Amino acid sequence: MKIIDKNIQALKEKKYDFVEDLLAIKDVDNNENIRVLQSPMGHYVMYKKNPEGHYLQINSMYDPSEEANYTVRKLPKDMVRRIVIVIGVGMGYHLREVVKRINEKSVVIIIENNIDMLYHLLHHEDLTEEINSKNVSFIVGNKEKISIEVCRVVSSFTFNLNDILIITLPIMDLEYLKFCRLISQSIELQKTNKIFMMGNDTEDSLIGIRNNFLNCGELLKSPGIDELLSIAGDIYKNKPAVIVASGPSLNKNIHLLKEIQDKALIIACDGSLSLLQENGIEPHVVSSVERIFKTYQAFYENKKIPPNTVLMTIPVIRKEIFQCFKDNRKIVSIRKGEGINEWMSKVVPQKGKINAGTSVAHLCFSFAQAVGADPIILVGQDLAYSSGGYSHAEGVEIRERIINNKNTVYVKDYDGNNIPSTYVWRNFLAQFELYIDKCDALCIDATEGGAYINGTKIMKLQDVIEQYCSNDENIIPVYKLVESYNTTSAEVENGYVNYIKLIDKEISKFKKLIKTAKKAQIMAKKATKNFNKDVYTEEQLDKLYDSIEFVENMVKDITRDYVFMHAYQYTLRIVAIKVSLLGKGIEELSIDVLLNNIKLQQELIKEIINIGEQFIDTFNEARKIVEKSLDDHRKVYTPY
Numbered sequence: 001m002k003i004i005d006k007n008i009q010a011l012k013e014k015k016y017d018f019v020e021d022l023l024a025i026k027d028v029d030n031n032e033n034i035r036v037l038q039s040p041m042g043h044y045v046m047y048k049k050n051p052e053g054h055y056l057q058i059n060s061m062y063d064p065s066e067e068a069n070y071t072v073r074k075l076p077k078d079m080v081r082r083i084v085i086v087i088g089v090g091m092g093y094h095l096r097e098v099v100k101r102i103n104e105k106s107v108v109i110i111i112e113n114n115i116d117m118l119y120h121l122l123h124h125e126d127l128t129e130e131i132n133s134k135n136v137s138f139i140v141g142n143k144e145k146i147s148i149e150v151c152r153v154v155s156s157f158t159f160n161l162n163d164i165l166i167i168t169l170p171i172m173d174l175e176y177l178k179f180c181r182l183i184s185q186s187i188e189l190q191k192t193n194k195i196f197m198m199g200n201d202t203e204d205s206l207i208g209i210r211n212n213f214l215n216c217g218e219l220l221k222s223p224g225i226d227e228l229l230s231i232a233g234d235i236y237k238n239k240p241a242v243i244v245a246s247g248p249s250l251n252k253n254i255h256l257l258k259e260i261q262d263k264a265l266i267i268a269c270d271g272s273l274s275l276l277q278e279n280g281i282e283p284h285v286v287s288s289v290e291r292i293f294k295t296y297q298a299f300y301e302n303k304k305i306p307p308n309t310v311l312m313t314i315p316v317i318r319k320e321i322f323q324c325f326k327d328n329r330k331i332v333s334i335r336k337g338e339g340i341n342e343w344m345s346k347v348v349p350q351k352g353k354i355n356a357g358t359s360v361a362h363l364c365f366s367f368a369q370a371v372g373a374d375p376i377i378l379v380g381q382d383l384a385y386s387s388g389g390y391s392h393a394e395g396v397e398i399r400e401r402i403i404n405n406k407n408t409v410y411v412k413d414y415d416g417n418n419i420p421s422t423y424v425w426r427n428f429l430a431q432f433e434l435y436i437d438k439c440d441a442l443c444i445d446a447t448e449g450g451a452y453i454n455g456t457k458i459m460k461l462q463d464v465i466e467q468y469c470s471n472d473e474n475i476i477p478v479y480k481l482v483e484s485y486n487t488t489s490a491e492v493e494n495g496y497v498n499y500i501k502l503i504d505k506e507i508s509k510f511k512k513l514i515k516t517a518k519k520a521q522i523m524a525k526k527a528t529k530n531f532n533k534d535v536y537t538e539e540q541l542d543k544l545y546d547s548i549e550f551v552e553n554m555v556k557d558i559t560r561d562y563v564f565m566h567a568y569q570y571t572l573r574i575v576a577i578k579v580s581l582l583g584k585g586i587e588e589l590s591i592d593v594l595l596n597n598i599k600l601q602q603e604l605i606k607e608i609i610n611i612g613e614q615f616i617d618t619f620n621e622a623r624k625i626v627e628k629s630l631d632d633h634r635k636v637y638t639p640y
Contacts, residue, residue: 007122010131011138018115018140025119034116036091036124044124046091048117048173056173058117059091068093072167075101082106085150085187086167087180089118092125098167099130108136109153113143113179143179147186148438154190164191189430202611204291205566206618208316209340211291213499213622215315215332216344217629218322220495222330223485224351225370231481234372239475240264240468241373242446243364244283246271247382249449250393253461257281257379260469265373265478267312269360270299272380275395282306284478285331285367288317289360296320298397308479312367314341314356328483339566343506347498357435359428365435374441377464382450383429384411384421411451414458421451429453444468489633496630503623506563510612510619513564516554517608523547524598524605536591544594551601558608567615568608575604 001009011019025031035047039061046058060067071094075084084098089112098108112118118140121127130136139149154164164187168180223231242257242264244250250272257266258281268276268283276283286309288295296318305324312331313321322330335341336353345353355366361381368376385391385402392399402408402420409426410418421429429451436443436455445456446464459467527543555572558564578600 003126004119004123006126006128007131010128014131014137016138016140018118018138021115021140022119022122025116031116031120034114034120036120044091046117046120048114050173050175056171058169058171059093064091064093065097067170068097071170072097072101075165075167083154083164084108084167085164085183086110087183088112088169088176089121090169092121092127092130094167094169095127095130099133099136102135104135106135108133109139109150110136111139111146111150111183113141113146115140143182144438147182150183150186151190151434154187186434189434202567202570202614205340206614208291209615209618209622210625211317211319212315212340212344213503213625214319215317215322216496216499216626217492217633218330219315219332219334219344219348219351220492221327221487222332223482224348225331225333225354225367226352227350227485228331228481229352229370231484232371235476235481236265237372238374239372240375240377240464241368241371242266242377242379243361243368243381244268244272244276245361245378245380245382245447246275246392246396247380247384247447247450248386248388248390248393249382249447250275250380251395252448253379253446254279254281254393256461256465260465262474263469263471264377265368265371265475267364267368268309269364269380270295271360271392271396271398273299273305273309274303274397275393277304277306278395283309284475285310285312285364287312287360287363287367288321289314289356289363291316291318293318293320300324308477310478310482312363312478314354314363315344316341328485329479331478331482339562339564339569343502343562343566344499347495347502355435357428357431359431361428362431362435365432365439369435369439369441372441375444375464375468376439376441377444377446377461377468378453378456379446379461381432381445381447381453383425383432383453384413384419384450386449389420413450414452416452419451425451492633493630496626496633499626500623500630503619503626507616507619507623509561509563510616513554513558514609514612514616517605517612520547520551520554520605521602523550524602528595528598531595544598548594548597548601551605554608555604563615567611571604571607571611575600 008019008022011022033049035055037045037047039045041062043061043064045061045064047055048058049055075098082102084102084106086095086098086108089095089110095110102108139146139153141149166184166187169176240263242260244254244257244266246269254275257276258279261281266281266283266285268286270286270288273283273286283306288299288311300321303324308329310329310331311322311325314335315332316335332351333354334345334348334351335356337355341353345351354363354370356363357366365376380393389401390399391401408420409423411421411426411429413419433454436453443456444459444464445453446459446461448460452458524547527540527547531540531544558568558572
């Protein structure tokens with residue numbers, strides 16, 4: 001069998017979707033873009049044609065193996081639990097060197113955006129061993145597909161985020177270097193966002209669960225994003241949408257929004273609502289995402305909400321915020337990608353899911369994108385302090401001022417200058433750039449100040465209005481669509497009943513997990529009792545391994561479950577970081593490493609039991625909440 005056929009067969013068995021693209025390549029010898037020649041030393045050398053028509057040498061003609069060693073020099077010889085991302089396949093010498101250095105707990109992800117280059121490699125080099133390795137995977141396609149897939153893969157590695165290493169080829173190809181930069185930025189953004197979303201407080205997760213179930217009636221009775229879209233159809237498609245945040249630059253141009261109130265879909269972040277009202281502007285939609293009481297106190301308590309403004313949100317917010325809006329002025333969707341919400345969606349799949357990102361502005365952006373708005377216009381989205389040190393626009397309830405804050409971080413303004421920001425805002429900025437990169441609509445930054453958001457078109461709001469918001473057709477108000485939504489009493493009651501069943505099932509699962517964790521405690525205690533690391537039997541050693549394996553299998557079960565991951569992701573990540581440090585610099589697995597591993601696992605087990613008991617208490621509380629909501633619903637809707 002030819003080398004290429006062996007390689008493609010191996011790829012087929014791994015079910016890679018790019019195999020069809022490889023099979024479509026026919027005349028490999030006459031491909032002018034990629035050439036592979038054999039050097040006088042017998043090595044294969046790859047050449048790539050650049051846009052100027054010149055051929056760039058991809059690997060060394062004299063000693064590609066030594067070059068590969070140099071390329072992967074930053075990889076430690078004792079790689080434990082690492083994620084290695086290799087950008088570019090070249091002639092495969094560096095790929096083999098990477099795979100040699102990893103252990104069974106590490107992962108290698110090979111990225112290639114040039115299908116011709118991959119084909120030539122597979123035509124000349126037998127990579128079946130690397131392809132068949134359970135630790136190696138390929139991501140192949142255009143840069144958009146690769147960027148999305150890389151983010152998806154990185155986000156799945158909850159516990160190894162600090163151990164991602166990127167390997168690039170030592171070639172001076174501008175196109176390749178730009179691609180490497182794009183992938184590196186996507187990875188760094190996803191790491192930052194994942195860690196930010198993960199949080200570090202179990203109580204915060206428990207508050208979220210309580211709020212979700214306090215508001216499950218709002219979820220059951222209100223349209224979700226998918227239900228709204230089924231009503232709206234394409235009425236907002238290619239219509240302008242303005243997302244109004246509360247950054248300090250908002251004072252410059254907020255008055256201009258009055259003239260386009262009927263010409264563009266105005267979507268307000270909660271922090272800008274009062275200021276919009278002061279300027280005589282009633283947004284079509286206002287959004288909130290924070291679960292804390294302070295959000296209600298700052299933006300809603302004792303405030304007069306515009307009667308035709310619709311609350312578009314997720315059920316994690318305070319119940320008091322929902323109570324500020326009439327029943328037919330709410331859109332409530334499931335938050336996409338968060339464990340507890342993915343779990344809750346089992347009862348209401350018809351509602352649909354929406355990306356809420358890490359800020360209320362991200363939720364607003366996702367809504368505008370979902371309804372097909374184009375362009376999407378950002379106003380008040382500074383993501384930085386003003387030149388006077390102010391955090392928000394004048395008139396915003398939570399405005400603060402900083403003076404010589406040592407903790408200030410910096411972002412770039414429109415001209416590339418550093419301006420003061422915060423760690424949180426910088427994360428918001430990175431998330432926006434990821435959203436915009438995947439958005440087909442034109443995204444315009446009309447903030448007229450603050451941070452530069454990569455991917456946006458910078459314009460003054462007045463120019464945006466003249467160019468995109470001056471048509472004769474008026475926007476159909478969102479509240480009219482929400483008013484036309486109907487659900488039956490029976491559907492709502494059925495939702496409550498199913499949530500009670502779902503809660504009961506979850507309580508049972510946590511009890512079973514705690515029982516398993518307590519068994520792990522007993523196994524570890526027996527395995528380490530009277531264990532002498534200098535004198536031990538084979539049976540004693542087996543008990544150590546059995547104890548470690550038992551906990552590892554328990555952790556695998558946790559990672560496969562939405563709610564367990566919601567409960568334990570931060571704890572697991574901290575322990576995983578500690579475990580990854582064990583054995584570094586040691587050629588063989590020592591008894592000390594095994595004993596320290598068991599010690600760390602026992603710390604984890606205590607947390608699994610402790611957090612599990614807290615979640616059981618919270619789910620029992622949630623059950624009572626839902627039972628009362630169901631009882632109240634029946635009193636209102638059941639005839640006597």
